[in-house]
Each structure stands twice: as structure tokens, then as C-alpha cells.
Amino acid sequence: xxxxxxxxxxxxxxxxxxxxxxxxxxxxxxxxxxxxxxxxxxxxxxxxxxxxxxxxxxxxxxxxxxxxxxxxxxxxxxxxxxxxxxxxxxxxxxxxxxxxxxxxxxxxxxxxxxxxxxxxxxxxxxxxxxxxxxxxxxxxxxxxxxxxxxxxxxxxxxxxxxxxxxxxxxxxxxxxxxxxxxxxxxxxxxxxxxxxxxxxxxxxxxxxxxxxxxxxxxxxxxxxxxxxxxxxxxxxxxxxxxxxxxxxxxxxxxxxxxxxxxxxxxxxxxxxxxxxxxxxxxxxxxxxxxxxxxxxxxxxxxxxxxxxxxxxxxxxxxxxxxxxxxxxxxxxxxxxxxxxxxxxxxxxxxxxxxxxxxxxxxxxxxxxxxxxxxxxxxxxxxxxxxxxxxxxxxxxxxxxxxxxxxxxxxxxxxxxxxxxxxxxxx
Amino acid sequence: xxxxxxxxxxxxxxxxxxxxxxxxxxxxxxxxxxxxxxxxxxxxxxxxxxxxxxxxxxxxxxxxxxxxxxx
Numbered sequence: 255x256x257x258x259x260x261x262x263x264x265x266x267x268x269x270x271x272x273x274x275x276x277x278x279x280x281x282x283x284x285x286x287x288x289x290x291x292x293x294x295x296x297x298x299x300x301x302x303x304x305x306x307x308x309x310x311x312x313x314x315x316x317x318x319x320x321x322x323x324x325x326x327x328x329x330x331x332x333x334x335x336x337x338x339x340x341x342x343x344x345x346x347x348x349x350x351x352x353x354x355x356x357x358x359x360x361x362x363x364x365x366x367x368x369x370x371x372x373x374x375x376x377x378x379x380x381x382x383x384x385x386x387x388x389x390x391x392x393x394x395x396x397x398x399x400x401x402x403x404x405x406x407x408x409x410x411x412x413x414x415x416x417x418x419x420x421x422x423x424x425x426x427x428x429x430x431x432x433x434x435x436x437x438x439x440x441x442x443x444x445x446x447x448x449x450x451x452x453x454x455x456x457x458x459x460x461x462x463x464x465x466x467x468x469x470x471x472x473x474x475x476x477x478x479x480x481x482x483x484x485x486x487x488x489x490x491x492x493x494x495x496x497x498x499x500x501x502x503x504x505x506x507x508x509x510x511x512x513x514x515x516x517x518x519x520x521x522x523x524x525x526x527x528x529x530x531x532x533x534x535x536x537x538x539x540x541x542x543x544x545x546x547x548x549x550x551x552x553x554x555x556x557x558x559x560x561x562x563x564x565x566x567x568x569x570x571x572x573x574x575x576x577x578x579x580x581x582x583x584x585x586x587x588x589x590x591x592x593x594x595x596x597x598x599x600x601x602x603x604x605x606x607x608x609x610x611x612x613x614x615x616x617x618x619x620x621x622x623x624x625x626x627x628x629x630x631x632x633x634x635x636x637x638x639x640x641x642x643x644x645x646x647x648x649x650x651x652x653x654x655x656x657x658x659x660x661x662x663x664x665x666x667x668x669x670x671x672x673x674x675x676x677x678x679x680x
Numbered sequence: 681x682x683x684x685x686x687x688x689x690x691x692x693x694x695x696x697x698x699x700x701x702x703x704x705x706x707x708x709x710x711x712x713x714x715x716x717x718x719x720x721x722x723x724x725x726x727x728x729x730x731x732x733x734x735x736x737x738x739x740x741x742x743x744x745x746x747x748x749x750x751x
Contacts, residue, residue: 673707
């Protein structure tokens with residue numbers, strides 16, 4: 255049985271699975287039920303000046319019959335007064351002293367506002383704070399949320415203000431609606447952040463109704479951009495976590511967020527540098543009980559790998575995450591079709607012929623039976639055929655040992671630089 | 681001609697020049713690919729400069745690999 259306890263910047267949790275600051279963590283009733291189900295921690299729905307929400311605040315994208323491939327919300331922070339939330343936080347912490355409660359907070363970019371809310375919230379016994387610099391809708395228009403999170407100087411300054419008075423760890427939650435999240439992550443670290451969390455939701459519009467021409471969602475026929483999350487955003491979030499994890503200037507723990515639906519997703523985020531993970535959409539889709547499979551699955555995985563503690567898994571894939579320019583250009587893989595497994599649907603041929611390198615041939619053997627074959631000398635190893643193939647194991651990507659030594663793009667450019675001229679072609 | 685066949689032609693030309701003792705004196709790259717100027721080696725009776733245009737990605741990798749690890 256592996257040890258799933260984590261310590262994220264001094265915040266202890268019985269396991270790495272936290273609920274993210276969102277509708278599931280709106281009230282004490284919900285957080286307490288989540289803890290009963292097994293969640294290790296919860297980031298309380300963002301506290302601040304209570305807002306007013308609209309109806310029709312969620313929308314989802316389904317894909318090929320699978321519901322909630324992506325999820326969009328135009329819901330804002332808490333609509334309940336601070337005192338109501340603080341009372342419920344106090345009661346929840348008293349009932350569940352060993353589970354982590356982190357208070358997400360958002361106020362205007364003024365020092366006295368940050369001082370006030372940090373002191374008042376810390377008094378009720380939270381284990382830490384998460385500064386919300388990421389809400390992309392509603393709050394950004396008021397100079398808060400993503401409007402702060404897109405300006406490194408504001409991230410640094412507000413983090414510093416919170417840290418001036420906080421006695422518990424401060425996590426800074428970053429927006430992905432930015433060119434380079436490492437810039438704001440570095441700013442948070444400069445401001446004194448004990449950890450960073452990412453990603454918040456992505457600016458999005460879910461769709462348009464083809465009959466009414468209304469946006470989806472809409473409020474009485476009018477729409478506004480919302481925040482996108484759920485399984486569809488996982489690759490975006492995973493990359494951002496990885497980029498921060500491999501940045502030497504971001505030397506604080508990371509709480510990974512973005513489309514985590516099961517233990518495998520969680521393990522991937524941990525491998526890419528997250529000490530713990532936060533979940534929202536999957537809990538909204540399936541309920542709090544999903545954490546049971548997450549705990550069991552992660553436990554079994556660690557046991558199979560012979561890893562004693564989940565903390566030993568953190569960042570193990572980060573050294574493998576590189577810059578494009580440092581990838582080996584002379585590494586070669588080619589596709590090989592297993593004709594025993596292939597069902598001759600020809601999807602690989604169609605994709606390759608139309609959109610890749612035209613190297614999969616439709617042939618007929620001596621018995622008149624059709625089969626598909628890759629012309630390996632023309633195959634560039636792009637993976638497209640194996641991606642579109644509907645049959646597991648029908649196409650393998652096989653490494654071909656090269657006579658040539660490894661050479662990266664950066665090495666290439668560096669070597670030919672000494673020969674480079676401004677001449678024109680003859 | 682397939683891209684592989686084009687590459688093999690370009691590779692063979694590169695190898696041929698190196699085998700004959702030619703040396704690379706300049707390389708430039710533009711929208712049309714990589715242009716490599718070879719000059720006859722020391723000891724050649726006549727100095728000759730020839731230019732090779734490489735249009736395949738594999739050949740453009742190959743010339744750099746030769747320069748990086750052979751010369």
C-alpha cells in the first residue's frame with residue numbers, strides 16, 4: 255500500500271486529490287461531503303465581495319457520443335457574504351482537521367484589501383490560500399482575476415501584499431490566457447509565492463445555436479465569453495505545468511489543474527511536476543465518489559512501480575521535456591501494419607494519402623487478398639496512421655536504428671553557422 | 681520521383697563530392713532550400729567551385745550531420 259500523503263509547500267493532505275475552487279466547493283455542506291467521500295483537500299470557492307450570478311451559466315461540448323468532453327462556465331466567485339463562508343470553513347475544519355482547506359481569495363489590486371481578507375480568513379483556521387489571478391470572465395472586467403493575472407507586475411505585487419500578512423502558505427493560481435505562463439509564474443515566485451497552481455479556465459465560447467443564432471450559453475439571448483475546462487483542456491494544462499516545472503526560476507511546488515478525470519490523468523500531472531492535483535469538471539459530471547477510483551488506481555500504480563510514496567513520483571518526466579531545438583533530428587521511426595490484426599478499413603491509407611506523405615499502399619497478394627503496406631523509405635514516422643487506426647495494435651511505430659549519430663536542430667544550426675554566407679544561388 | 685529517391689540522389693551527390701576530396705566552403709539557406717558550395721581539395725590541379733542545391737529535408741539534415749561528425 256503506497257503512501258499517498260503529500261506536503262505541498264507546508265500544506266499537508268492525506269492524498270493528492272483536491273477539489274478545485276469552483277461550484278463543488280461553494281459551501282460547507284459540499285466540502286464536508288467531499289471529505290467524507292475521500293478527497294484529501296478542497297480549495298474553497300473564491301472569497302471576495304459577493305457577486306451576483308446569471309442563470310444558464312454552464313455549457314458543455316460532447317464529442318462522438320461522449321458527454322462533457324469540454325465544459326464552459328460563466329459563473330463568478332462566491333455570491334455569499336464572507337461571514338457565511340468563514341463560519342462554514344471553521345465548522346468544516348473542525349470536523350475534518352486532517353483534510354486540507356485552502357481558501358481561494360480575490361480582491362481589487364489594493365494592499366489594504368489583500369491585508370484585510372487574508373487576516374480575516376486566516377483567523378478561521380485555513381491551511382493556506384490560493385490567490386485567484388485567473389477568472390477570465392466577470393471579474394476580469396473589474397480589474398481582478400485574469401486582468402491581474404496577465405500582468406506580471408500585478409501578480410508579483412499582489413502576491414507580495416498577501417505574503418506580508420499571511421502566516422499560512424500562499425499558492426498563486428495562474429491564468430492560461432497568456433502568451434507564456436512561466437512569466438507570470440516567475441513573477442509569483444518573486445512576490446513570495448509558496449506554490450503556484452495552474453491552470454485556471456481558458457477563454458471560450460462553447461457554440462452557436464444554428465436556429466436561434468444565440469450563443470451557447472446565453473442569458474435571454476445574449477452571451478459572454480466563459481472559462482473552458484474539462485478533459486479537452488488537459489493537454490494545454492499538462493504542457494503549462496511541464497514548462498513551469500522545468501524552469502529553474504520557478505522553484506516552488508505546483509498544484510496541477512486541468513481536465514483531470516481519473517488516476518491516470520493525475521499520475522501524468524504528478525510526473526510532469528505537480529505535487530498535488532485539483533479536480534472540478536469530473537466531480538461535477540460524476541459526483542464526489544470518483545475519488546475512490548482515483549485513490550485505488552494511484553495506489554495500485556505506485557505499488558506496481560515499486561514506489562513507496564506518491565511524493566517520489568513528482569517530476570519524474572520533467573527531465574524528458576525539452577525544447578524542440580534539442581530533439582534528435584536523426585531519430586527515425588516508421589509505421590508497420592500488422593496484417594493479422596488489420597481490418598482493411600483503409601483509414602490509414604486515406605489519411606496518409608490525403609494529408610501526410612503518401613506512403614501507405616493498398617496492395618493485393620497472390621491469393622487476391624487486399625492488404626496495406628507502408629513504404630518505409632518514404633515514411634516520416636509522423637504517427638498519423640496509428641492515430642486514426644480504429645484497431646489497437648494494428649499499427650506499430652517502430653524505431654529504425656540509424657547509422658547516423660544524433661543531431662539536434664540547435665547543433666545543426668550551430669555547425670553550419672560557420673559556413674553561412676549572404677550569397678545568392680547561382 | 682518519390683521524395684526518398686530525390687533524397688538518395690542528393691545524398692549520393694554529397695558523398696561523391698566528399699569522396700573526391702571536395703570541401704564545403706559555404707552554405708546558405710533561403711526559401712528554396714539549402715545551397716552548399718564545394719571547392720576542390722588541396723592538391724587538386726584546378727580549383728573548381730560547384731554549388732549543390734538541397735531540396736529534401738533528409739539531405740539538409742545529412743549535410744549538417746556530415747559536417748558535424750565527419751569534418
